[in-house]
Amino acid sequence: MESSSQPPSDSRRRRAVNRRHRAGIVPPAVLKLAVAEPPTRLPESRPGVRRAVVPGGLLDLAAGNRAEEEDLAGSATAADGPRRDGNRRRRLTLTGLVLTAVLSAVMLVATLVNWAPDGPPPRELTTGERERLAAMRVTNYRELRAGLHVTAGSGATRTDLLGWVDWARGLAYLDVGGPGAGASRGLAQATPTVLVVRPDPAAVPTPAMPPLVPPADGWRLPADRRLDPLLGLIFALAADRPDEVDGWLGRWVDREHLNGEPVDVLEISTPGPGASPTRTPAASDAGTPTRYWLDPAGRLHRVQADVAGVGPVTVALNRADRPTLRPVEALGGRPGLPRALTAAERDRWRRLPARLRSAGGATVALTVPVSAATNLRGSGWLSWTSGTAYLCVTDLDADGRRTLVRHHGRKITRIDDATTGGAARPPLPPPTAGWRAGPHRTEALDPLVAAALRAAQRSGVPGSAQRVRGDTLAGSTVDVVQVDTARGPLRYWVDRDGMLRRLELPTRAGAWAQLDLTPGRVPRLTPPPAKR
Structure with missing residues (x-):
């Protein structure tokens, strides 16, 4: 009888291996067991038993499903286009959302940084604000000068004026531009009563500050008076005494910053003419309000008004730009300090007639701004020896027609020459x-x-003479001597050699006419003998 500790028999081991093989497990090669090749075809199924067909790759995890791969390979080409379009739309949508979020954040930050709470609503003027407004014109007058930027009208009719105003001397010096300047484009100088212009039709529409030293020639009285209301508004901003505050209807509107300074915006409406001198003189309607931007010291920085015939007007002042202005000769030139003649000046003045007679004659040039419709220019000669003058005169406003003028004694004759320009x-x-x-x-x-002819008479120039100022003309130093006559003041420009260089007198329009003289030889100017 065999012991139970004996190893199992070979038949038993073979049955175990076959069972494992039938389970689908391949014996390792180290066992040196032979494995039968799989049959080429499946054996016949037993009746009543259905066998499931298992794909070859199902049990191999590294293998794929060939049928599925073939289906996907066939449909990949048709599906790639819509899939790419969908991906692109999603990327664009996300990019747009990101940009919108960034812009919203930036705008929010900018709004929060610049945001300021609404100021107090408009209210009635306080006593201090009324006093500042009443003293505004006196403040302008005492500060003498300021830079100007005037905007009149809007759009294609807008006119811009850049320059300066001297309230103390009553002088404005401006460059006129803008799309609506028209014939007024160029330079302008004005007093409260007289305006002279130097037209420049070729100037660019954009205005610029005028040159500090104005051109000496080309000034005339304008035929177009569209600048008069604007000049009236500018000169009305200064006075030598405070305004009366009774009858004013006004309110405080807002507080702003101009030129780095806090200012109060004060709005004034007057019920009728004469209620307030501060009221714009050319306001289109008695009830139209005018706004003033005043700083705490009562200095004016801006004015807004509605001017009749012009429209909305804004006057901005630059109180730091205040050079000394020089009026052109058509406005009388630089102001002086009249005084009595010194001994040397009296001696030159007394010897003036003899000096002219010894010179014999002079070439002359005339500039006579008569009126808005007549501006005369002339040239020719005069002879102190014969007491005659022969001139050619052109009226700038009469198509350049010329007139020949002769003076002989007290007789004055003329010939119109329309054919020679x-x-x-x-x-x-x-x-x-x-x-x-x-x-x-x-x-x-x-x-x-x-x-000019009488200045050479032996009796001399009648009237009391006084020196107005010193000046220069054509490189020569002169004394401007004024003599009051029945027709008004007459000014003689006498150089240090005692020779007359210029005569000036005011015209009916208030401008000054000039006759410049260059002593020297002149042609024979006596009239031809009468024919027998």
Whole structure:
């Protein structure tokens, strides 16, 4: 009888291996067990038993499903396009959302940084604000000058004025531009009563500050008076005494910052004319309010008004830009300090007639701004020896027509020459026929020429003379000596050699006319002998 500790028999081991093989487990090669090849076809199924077909790759985890791979490979090409379009739309949508969020954050931060709470609502003027407004014009007058930027109208009709105003001396110096400037484009100088312009149609529409030293020539009285209301508003901003506050209807509107300074915006409406001198003189309606921007010291920085015939007007002041202004000769030139003549000046003045007679004659040039419709320019000669003058005069407002003018003693004759244009000197020899006496549009220059001829008389210049100022003309130092006459003041520019260089007198329009003299030889100016 065999012991139970004996190893199992070979038949038993073979049955165990076969069972493991049937379970689908391949014996390791180290056991050196032979494995039968799988049959080429499945054995016949037993009746009543259905066998499941298992794909070859199901039990191999590294293998895939060939049928599924073939299906996916066939459909990949058709599905790639829509899939890419969907991905692109999703990326664009996300990018747009991100940009919107960034912009919203930036705007929120900017709003929070610049946000300020609403100020108090408009209210009635306090006593202190009324006092500041009443003293505003006196403050302007005492501070003398300020820079200006005036905007009149809007759009294609807007006119811009840049320059300065001198309230103490009553002088404004401006560059006129903007799309609506028209014939006024160029330079302008004005007093409260007289405006002279130097037109420049070729100037660019954008205005610029005018040159501190104004051009000496080209000034005339304008035919277009569109600047008058604006100049009236500018000069009305200053006075030598405070305004009366009774009858004012006004309110405090807002507080702002201009030129780095806090200002109060005060709005004034007056019920009728004469209620307040501060009221804009050319306001289109008595009830139209005018706004003033005043700092705590009562200094004006801006004005807004509605001017009749012009529209909305804004005047901005630059109180730090205040150079000394020089008026042009058509406005009388620089102001002076009149005084009595010194001994040397009296001696030169007394010897003036003899000095002119010894010079014999002079070439002359005339500038006579008569009126808005008559601006005369002339040139020619005068002879102190014979007491005659021969001139060619052009009216700038009469299509350049020329007029020949002759002075001989007290007789004045003229010839209109419509065929010859320009401002050349008169023809030589003078015409022998066609001279006529009587009233003429050029007669405004007659007093100036007559005064130049009388200056050489032995009796001298009648009237009391005083020195107005010193000046320069054509490189020569002169004394401007003024003599009051029945026709008004007459000014003689006498150089240090005692020679007359210029005569000036005011015209009816308030501008000054000039006759400049260059001593030297002149042609024979005596009239031709009468024919027998």
